[in-house]
Amino acid sequence: MRARLLVIALFLVGLLAVGLGVPLALADARSAQQELFTDRLTDTIFFASIAQRPITEASPTGLAGELARYEEVYGVAVTVLGRAGQLIASSRDVPPELDDDGQERVRLALANRRSEPYPLLMPWDPRPVVLAEPVLVDGEVHGAAVTVSPTDELRADELRVWSTVAAAALLALALGVVVALPVVRWILRPVRRLDEGTGRVAAAVLAGGAAAPVSDGSGPPELRRLSASFDRMADTVTQTLAAQRAFVADASHQLRNPLTALRLRLSNLDGHVDAAAAEDHLAALEEAERLSAVLDGLLALARAERATGSGTVDVDAAVDDRLEAWRPLAEHMGLRLIREGARGLKASATDGGIETMLDAVLDNAVKFTPAGGSITVAARPWPDRVEISVRDTGPGMAPEELERATDRFWRAPDQSNVEGSGLGLAIAARTAELAAGALRLELPTGGGLRVVVWLPVPAPPTPEHLS
Incomplete structure (x- = not known):
């Protein structure tokens, strides 16, 4: 936008320079040519x-001597012609040749017509100024006096004027840039701060932190009001999102007590329910367990969204810890947990973020991988990120379901009878996002599902930290 504003400003300055300079140069050229025409007309009449x-x-x-002395002083050739156009006297031995316009002026003079002013001569027009005046004796035309004036000096003066005008126009453009650049910067400073601050505000809002203000009180009043409105909007969104997260966390926490009491009461009814209601009693217990799982998922999601401040995390320690934690359940389910990839990797993540993501992904992998299958956890370094992947040998999912799999409470239509809240992958994706990373689902060759988490590489220490 700054370039466009500068172009507009320079275009206006250029129009002003052209609008003032061109008429000035033309007026000067006309004045100099008119002065030359008047002088030569006076001499021609003489x-x-x-x-x-x-x-x-x-x-x-x-007469010939007089004409020669005049050309010697002024450099203007003079010729006197008779009534029939024959040569009477000339300032040169060989009279100058006349172009069509000059010959037409001689014919008009012999017809007792006076010389008309020349149209404006441009600096690149080398034609001389030819004037012809009738020689009258007792009111009768007896011949014509013709002057041929070179225009080299006139054109040189015009060229100097045009060059001066062009230099003044370029100087005006340069001054326009010098003046317009700080003005454009002042105008666009709020816009630039809005552009730079949008990403920071979005990250702060998503992280649940306070958004850094964008307005600094500079710029035009309209843009200052826009910046202030943006800051108020960011504060409102931050407060609303924080209140929403707090409500989810508080509601989930507060619902755990009555839900626990409900499960106890339902459990205490075991053996005291009529046979006709035994099936309903069992269904109520299952729904209570499912509701408890949903509340646990909501609490985990709330904790993930409250996590702030990424730090350097030992990938090996986090992966090995979660593999050891999930190995007993995997072996009980007849599954093999395999660790592959590079070691000694470091990643930038929130405290406990890698563990949270692995728990969510491994939970899904254990649930959907049939007995005898395997779950492979691998780590791989990249120049700017660390890749942690979990691949299972389960049924996978349809390609069109990959994008929706990380939505909250989303479950595949053919897996609605499997235990779970539909929040596991959403929690993992949100945790990766808060660490400036990303989560992606892939369908590898050979079947199954591969969940890939990318985390940024920790920034190298600054000189201050090294000292």
Whole structure:
């Protein structure tokens, strides 16, 4: 936008320079040409008057000397022609040749017509100024006096004027840039802060922290009001999202007590329920267990969203810890847990973030992998990130379901009867996002599902930390 505003400003300055400079240069050229025309017309009329006697007496000797002295002083060729166009006297031995316009002016002079002003001559037009005035004796035309004036000096002066105007226009453009650049920066400073602050505000809002203000009180009043409105909106969104998260966490926590009491009461009814209601009693217990799992998932999601402040995490320690924790259940289910990939990796993540993601992904892998299958956890380094992947040998899912699998409470249509709240992958994806990473689902060759988590590599220590 800054470039566009500068172009607009320079376009306006250019229009102003052209609008003022071109008429000025044209006016100066017309004035100089008019002055030349007036001087040469006066001299031509003078030569027409002194040529009367030599033409009538047929003695042009003295006239030729006068014409030669004039050309020697002023550099203007002068020729006197008779009534039939024959040469009477000239300032040169060979009179200058006339172009069509000059010959037309001579014909008009012999027809007792006065010389008309020349149209504006441009600096690149090399034509001389030809003026012809009739020689009158007792009101009758007896010949014509012709002056041929070179325009080299006139065109040189015009070129200097045009060059000065062009230099002034370039100087105006340069001054326009010098003046417009700080003005454009002042105008766009709020816009730039909005552009830079949007990402920071979005990250702060998603992390549940306070959004850094964008407005600094600079810029035009309209943009200052826009920045202030943006800050108020960011504060409102932050507070609303924080209140929503607090409500989810508080509601989930508060519901655990009555839910626990309900499960106890339902358990105490075991053996005291009529045979006809035994099936309903069992269904109520199952729904209570499912509700408890949903509340546990909501609490885990709330804790993940409250996690802030990424730090350097030992990937090996986190992966090995969760593999050892899940190994007994996997062996009980007839599954093999395999650890592959590089070791000695470090990643930037929230405290306990890798463990949270692995718990959520491994829980899904254990549930959906049939007995005899395997679950492979691998770590792989990249130049700017660390990749942690979990692959199972389960049924996988349809390609069109991959994008929705990380939505909250989403469950595949053919897996609605499997225990779970539909929050596991959502928790893992949110945890990766809070660490400036990402989570992606893939369908590898050979079947199953591969969950890939990318985490950024810790930034190298600054010189201050090294000292």
